[in-house]
Amino acid sequence: MAASAARYLEPVAALPRRIPRPLKRFLLVSPALVWIVCLILLPNAFLISYSLWKNELGTILHVWNVHNYTELFSSQVFITLLKRTLLIAVVSTTCATLIAYPLAYVVVTRFGRYKTLAALLIIVPLWVSYLMRVFAWKIILGENGVLNGLLKSIGLIEKPSTALLYSTTTVIVTLTYVAIPYVFLASYTSLDRVPKHYYEASSDCGASAWRTFRHVVWPLTRPGVAVGFAIGFVLTFGDYVTPQMVGGLSGTMLGSIVLQSFGTADNWPQGAAIGVTIICTGLIVLALLSLFTRLEAEIE
Amino acid sequence: MATAKKESSDVSTATRAPERVEVGDAPRSRTNVVELRGVSKVYPGSDEAAVADMDLEIHEGEFFSILGSSGSGKTTTLRMIAGFEQPTSGSVLLDGADATGVPPFRRDVNTVFQNYALFPHMKVQANVAYPLKMAGVPRREIEPRVEEALERVSMTGFEKRLPHQLSGGQRQRVALARALIGRPRLLLLDEPLGALDLKLRESMLLVLKHLQRQVGITFIYVTHDQGEALAMSDRLAVMNGGRIEQVATPMEIYDRPATSFVAGFIGKTNLLDCMHAGGLAGHAGSMRLALPEEPDEARFVLSVRPEAIVVGEGSRGLGNHYTATVGDILFLGHEREVMADIGGQRLMVRSNSAAVSTGDTIEIGWDPADAVIVRETGSWRPQQQGT
Numbered sequence: 001m002a003a004s005a006a007r008y009l010e011p012v013a014a015l016p017r018r019i020p021r022p023l024k025r026f027l028l029v030s031p032a033l034v035w036i037v038c039l040i041l042l043p044n045a046f047l048i049s050y051s052l053w054k055n056e057l058g059t060i061l062h063v064w065n066v067h068n069y070t071e072l073f074s075s076q077v078f079i080t081l082l083k084r085t086l087l088i089a090v091v092s093t094t095c096a097t098l099i100a101y102p103l104a105y106v107v108v109t110r111f112g113r114y115k116t117l118a119a120l121l122i123i124v125p126l127w128v129s130y131l132m133r134v135f136a137w138k139i140i141l142g143e144n145g146v147l148n149g150l151l152k153s154i155g156l157i158e159k160p161s162t163a164l165l166y167s168t169t170t171v172i173v174t175l176t177y178v179a180i181p182y183v184f185l186a187s188y189t190s191l192d193r194v195p196k197h198y199y200e201a202s203s204d205c206g207a208s209a210w211r212t213f214r215h216v217v218w219p220l221t222r223p224g225v226a227v228g229f230a231i232g233f234v235l236t237f238g239d240y241v242t243p244q245m246v247g248g249l250s251g252t253m254l255g256s257i258v259l260q261s262f263g264t265a266d267n268w269p270q271g272a273a274i275g276v277t278i279i280c281t282g283l284i285v286l287a288l289l290s291l292f293t294r295l296e297a298e299i300e
Numbered sequence: 301m302a303t304a305k306k307e308s309s310d311v312s313t314a315t316r317a318p319e320r321v322e323v324g325d326a327p328r329s330r331t332n333v334v335e336l337r338g339v340s341k342v343y344p345g346s347d348e349a350a351v352a353d354m355d356l357e358i359h360e361g362e363f364f365s366i367l368g369s370s371g372s373g374k375t376t377t378l379r380m381i382a383g384f385e386q387p388t389s390g391s392v393l394l395d396g397a398d399a400t401g402v403p404p405f406r407r408d409v410n411t412v413f414q415n416y417a418l419f420p421h422m423k424v425q426a427n428v429a430y431p432l433k434m435a436g437v438p439r440r441e442i443e444p445r446v447e448e449a450l451e452r453v454s455m456t457g458f459e460k461r462l463p464h465q466l467s468g469g470q471r472q473r474v475a476l477a478r479a480l481i482g483r484p485r486l487l488l489l490d491e492p493l494g495a496l497d498l499k500l501r502e503s504m505l506l507v508l509k510h511l512q513r514q515v516g517i518t519f520i521y522v523t524h525d526q527g528e529a530l531a532m533s534d535r536l537a538v539m540n541g542g543r544i545e546q547v548a549t550p551m552e553i554y555d556r557p558a559t560s561f562v563a564g565f566i567g568k569t570n571l572l573d574c575m576h577a578g579g580l581a582g583h584a585g586s587m588r589l590a591l592p593e594e595p596d597e598a599r600f601v602l603s604v605r606p607e608a609i610v611v612g613e614g615s616r617g618l619g620n621h622y623t624a625t626v627g628d629i630l631f632l633g634h635e636r637e638v639m640a641d642i643g644g645q646r647l648m649v650r651s652n653s654a655a656v657s658t659g660d661t662i663e664i665g666w667d668p669a670d671a672v673i674v675r676e677t678g679s680w681r682p683q684q685q686g687t
Contacts, residue, residue: 195417197413197415197417198417198419200382200384200404200411200413200417201411201413201417201418201419202419202430203383203384203403203404203405204382204404204405204409204410204411204479205405205410205430205431205434205478205482206405206431206434206435206482207405207430207434208405211434215419215430215433216419216421219421220420220421
């Protein structure tokens with residue numbers, strides 16, 4: 001017995017190791033490394049370097065300075081835009097969360113075995129091109145749009161209103177719509193993870209549906225909502241398509257300025273500086289959010 | 301609404317008299333804490349009733365078990381009492397008042413769930429305090445009561461732990477403390493020991509039984525384990541296929557099973573398909589039998605427990621006496637289980653004698669009074685389990 005076992009074991013032990021261990025380890029990690037270096041580290045390094053170089057009538061001088069930043073933060077226009085962009089992103093993501101989370105709650109708790117179908121229907125808009133979705137709002141809110149037509153036909157207004165389109169509110173409405181599926185997805189996943197017997201146990205302990213929600217369901221799903229909010233925020237904060245299509249002048253956001261700087265203005269260093277500012281602001285907001293994602297619990 | 305709101309009277313009386321000690325053997329008042337009247341439950345999308353036309357009365361202060369294999373409807377019954385499910389027809393009465401349709405949080409009933417269902421984000425302290433908090437008990441009152449409840453289940457010192465930092469048995473005890481802290485009229489336990497290992501089960505059985513005596517709350521205990529049910533209960537109901545087969549004390553269930561299912565499910569037994577031959581005589585195949593009583597029908601089932609069958613010379617004077625051939629022998633340690641063949645009828649008997657071996661001829665017999673005529677309801681076979 002022992003002899004035969006040894007006979008079977010020996011050839012395996014004697015197999016030549018073709019690839020040395022450290023190299024093997026490196027090869028295994030390399031796809032991830034390539035990904036991180038090419039798609040995250042390098043672009044950001046370029047962006048930061050550009051933001052620290054000097055622009056001389058469209059040509060870039062490789063002189064290190066913080067001129068781009070001082071100029072930005074002394075510009076009243078930039079400060080206004082930054083504030084507005086923050087406001088628009090926070091308000092629209094908050095609205096999206098206020099709509100998507102209750103929606104997800106209802107779907108998870110009330111739809112039974114149809115909940116997957118219901119969730120799918122809510123996410124379906126994501127299959128349509130982003131431009132199409134934003135354009136749809138133009139059709140709804142425009143001067144000859146669906147909403148104006150409706151208001152006119154029921155006699156609420158005399159002539160079509162131009163106030164609906166091209167304003168901060170329009171951008172908020174559209175971005176809210178854009179963010180809803182993402183926040184919904186994150187909320188739905190976290191709500192779906194709360195087992196039914198927690199609801200039952202809470203009810204059994206004398207808690208009404210509302211108190212069960214407040215004391216059990218919300219604390220357990222808050223991290224998921226925070227993740228959804230973060231995704232929505234990042235998405236809306238850097239957006240430039242929506243403001244350009246439905247925002248008009250009062251709906252302009254930082255993203256549009258970045259596009260202009262890199263495009264028509266041909267001032268890459270300035271565009272890069274705005275880009276870095278956007279990234280840093282986003283990171284600060286995400287850091288604040290991460291305070292809400294901590295949960296010291298394990299759902300069985 | 302008579303179905304007692306949790307907060308009010310119960311809590312305040314409880315704080316005045318911290319220990320509602322009731323002696324287990326004292327005659328109990330005959331109030332029905334729970335009464336089911338013609339209750340049926342058909343789940344949507346299913347043709348078969350999970351519970352069919354069930355009548356049941358559970359008395360104040362008793363330890364009542366519902367015993368059945370999985371899919372027998374025992375958990376559904378419990379969930380209807382708790383209010384998690386509504387009966388398709390019939391009514392559920394709690395303390396004599398109709399509670400059908402009353403949501404769980406308005407019922408003076410608490411449940412210990414099979415998987416404990418402790419809230420994972422709350423420390424033990426918060427978990428146990430939860431029912432009191434929901435009932436609006438002042439904070440300074442909550443703390444000593446949580447302490448007392450944890451002490452009762454020997455979990456003092458674990459207040460600051462989270463549920464996932466506890467072992468299965470500890471979680472079980474915290475769940476018990478949480479269910480008992482509001483001093484409900486009724487405690488429902490859904491296979492509470494199902495997830496514990498054997499040693500822990502045994503000690504938890506004692507904890508439960510002791511606790512029930514101490515607090516005097518009515519317990520309804522759902523289990524598939526006949527040993528647990530027999531050991532713990534004042535009375536128990538045996539369920540099969542959504543129907544109650546028998547409700548009786550453990551001793552009655554064991555000694556006088558009403559149906560062939562009960563006889564087969566509780567302990568081991570020999571079930572003989574018999575024909576009536578007039579008076580107290582009958583026959584099963586070629587075996588002639590003396591009966592304990594006159595059967596109602598011409599065909600009936602006779603249950604004879606293996607331990608009622610005497611082996612050897614001692615069986616000669618008994619009402620039923622046969623010579624049998626020994627078939628298979630199972631050695632169980634403290635005794636042997638012997639299959640005895642009497643003209644084609646196989647009977648399981650017990651023997652302590654090492655002298656018995658396969659192929660031998662032995663004498664067996666039993667007193668007719670030790671056998672029971674049972675109603676045929678199909679016998680329990682393990683492979684038929686499941687849903």
